[in-house]
Amino acid sequence: MEAEKVIELQDVCFGYEANEVLHHISLTLHRGDFAAMVGPNGGGKTTLLRLILGLLTPRYGTVRVLGQAPEKVRRHIGYVPQHLLFDMQFPASVLDVVLMGRVERCGFGRYGHDDKAKAAAALEKVGLEGYGSRAFSQLSGGERQRVLIAQTLASEPKLLLLDEPGANLDPANRHRIFALLHQLNQELTILLVSHNLNVVSSYVSHVICVNRMADMHAIGEIHVNALADGDWLSIEHIQCPVTTPPQECDHTL
Amino acid sequence: MSFFSDIIDSSFLHMALLAALLASVACGIVGSYVVARRRSYMVGAISHSLLGGIGLARLCAVRLGWTAFTPLAGSLLAGLLASVAVSLLTSRNRMREDTVLSAIWSLGVAAGISFIALTPGYQEDLNSYLFGSILLVSETDLWIMAAMDLFILIAAWMLHNRFLVLCFHEEGLTLRGISVDGVSLWLHVLIGMTVVILSQIVGVVLVLALLVLPAAAAALFARRLGTVMIIATALCFLCSVAGLALSYGPDLPVGATIIELTVVVYLLLAAVKRIRN
Numbered sequence: 001m002e003a004e005k006v007i008e009l010q011d012v013c014f015g016y017e018a019n020e021v022l023h024h025i026s027l028t029l030h031r032g033d034f035a036a037m038v039g040p041n042g043g044g045k046t047t048l049l050r051l052i053l054g055l056l057t058p059r060y061g062t063v064r065v066l067g068q069a070p071e072k073v074r075r076h077i078g079y080v081p082q083h084l085l086f087d088m089q090f091p092a093s094v095l096d097v098v099l100m101g102r103v104e105r106c107g108f109g110r111y112g113h114d115d116k117a118k119a120a121a122a123l124e125k126v127g128l129e130g131y132g133s134r135a136f137s138q139l140s141g142g143e144r145q146r147v148l149i150a151q152t153l154a155s156e157p158k159l160l161l162l163d164e165p166g167a168n169l170d171p172a173n174r175h176r177i178f179a180l181l182h183q184l185n186q187e188l189t190i191l192l193v194s195h196n197l198n199v200v201s202s203y204v205s206h207v208i209c210v211n212r213m214a215d216m217h218a219i220g221e222i223h224v225n226a227l228a229d230g231d232w233l234s235i236e237h238i239q240c241p242v243t244t245p246p247q248e249c250d251h252t253l
Numbered sequence: 254m255s256f257f258s259d260i261i262d263s264s265f266l267h268m269a270l271l272a273a274l275l276a277s278v279a280c281g282i283v284g285s286y287v288v289a290r291r292r293s294y295m296v297g298a299i300s301h302s303l304l305g306g307i308g309l310a311r312l313c314a315v316r317l318g319w320t321a322f323t324p325l326a327g328s329l330l331a332g333l334l335a336s337v338a339v340s341l342l343t344s345r346n347r348m349r350e351d352t353v354l355s356a357i358w359s360l361g362v363a364a365g366i367s368f369i370a371l372t373p374g375y376q377e378d379l380n381s382y383l384f385g386s387i388l389l390v391s392e393t394d395l396w397i398m399a400a401m402d403l404f405i406l407i408a409a410w411m412l413h414n415r416f417l418v419l420c421f422h423e424e425g426l427t428l429r430g431i432s433v434d435g436v437s438l439w440l441h442v443l444i445g446m447t448v449v450i451l452s453q454i455v456g457v458v459l460v461l462a463l464l465v466l467p468a469a470a471a472a473l474f475a476r477r478l479g480t481v482m483i484i485a486t487a488l489c490f491l492c493s494v495a496g497l498a499l500s501y502g503p504d505l506p507v508g509a510t511i512i513e514l515t516v517v518v519y520l521l522l523a524a525v526k527r528i529r530n
Binding site: 053079086089090093097099 | 285297410412418420424428430431475478480
């Protein structure tokens with residue numbers, strides 16, 4: 001029996017005003033997949049994530065997550081934006097930040113015992129047990145990233161989306177994050193954006209090349225040239241969509 | 254005339270101290286959200302819009318004899334209107350927030366000037382609306398301030414978790430299926446009410462510093478927003494009472510003295526933080 005489809009994009013086009021960013025994208029991720037989106041800056045990786053989250057609506061085509069429209073299943077999606085987007089001086093403890101993943105469950109008033117227990121378990125999963133009362137602003141970049149992952153785990157997601165989880169981390173911390181994700185992949189479907197294919201290739205099951213168009217490949221199909229800068233174009237044997245498609249998506253809704 | 258000898262039996266001073274205490278509670282709670290969400294400019298716009306409400310209340314009282322429409326009621330009306338207007342006009346990026354705030358800021362002052370010009374008679378008390386009159390707070394005003402404080406306390410207790418996500422990562426609310434517009438509207442209403450309460454102490458022109466600086470100073474040292482609120486409440490009360498005491502003997506303007514003290518305290522604490530680091 002085929003595994004459950006977690007993400008399904010059919011013929012999706014999207015653009016900001018006149019500028020088309022994604023052109024006829026069709027992709028399917030099954031339960032248990034661990035996929036990395038790679039591609040040049042401005043190629044549409046983050047836009048694709050935001051379409052999957054339902055924060056953007058495609059001009060054409062359909063996006064289904066867990067078999068439904070994305071905005072209906074958002075609660076089952078854990079999303080970790082780039083950690084540099086957060087206010088580093090924000091006065092919150094680590095536990096406060098993790099509990100934010102359960103904000104819609106607690107209703108009004110204070111978080112309950114169950115919420116706190118789930119938050120503590122999430123911190124333990126990312127290897128930060130005992131960090132709950134520390135100030136979020138005093139953590140290192142790698143620790144902050146793990147706290148944000150714990151925040152999404154506290155929401156008990158079925159799908160985890162991450163935007164550049166290794167960005168601005170030193171190699172040791174970056175590998176620690178990816179090793180953690182690899183371990184979480186035993187229970188969760190994961191899709192992440194990465195700049196560096198070399199870093200992710202030893203952890204992921206699939207690679208999606210995104211540059212206006214998208215191609216998905218199982219990791220076994222590709223070989224990665226170990227270039228120092230991890231250039232995404234150094235994939236052998238496959239055709240990644242590096243050329244710009246000749247015509248704009250002409251379907252309008 | 255000394256502050257410390259009069260404080261025993263002057264009912265004016267007792268009421269002023271009570272007003273300062275009530276204002277400090279609202280200031281500590283809501284100021285912390287304003288600082289965490291970096292919305293000081295919104296406080297400036299809403300506070301200046303109060304002048305329109307105050308002017309309207311004066312006009313109605315003098316021309317139409319509506320004595321129940323007090324300047325406090327007028328400023329509450331204007332504060333709530335301005336908060337709701339900011340929420341509606343800026344939700345879903347309908348209009349740029351800084352544009353909307355600039356318009357509300359100036360329109361409030363303009364409406365105030367026009368209403369006051371239309372009001373017959375000498376406007377001797379205009380200064381007290383602009384720069385505060387903590388010593389003129391009436392018992393009715395105190396009850397209204399207490400009711401608003403209670404409302405703010407209950408709303409903040411109920412919505413604190415949502416406000417925290419709104420301030421930390423606005424999109425986080427959308428992703429958890431909660432309306433950002435709804436939560437923002439509640440926060441803006443609380444900001445509007447707090448501005449009205451604080452304007453009783455330091456006037457509409459000086460509210461901005463009193464609402465923002467105690468929380469900004471507290472945030473330099475506290476790890477959690479709840480702690481910021483407690484420290485900010487204490488700092489606001491301290492500065493208000495010290496400002497009142499310092500200005501009392503030499504008969505200096507109270508509102509201005511309170512603000513000067515608040516700025517000095519903020520700068521001192523910021524220096525302490527720098528030295529400690």
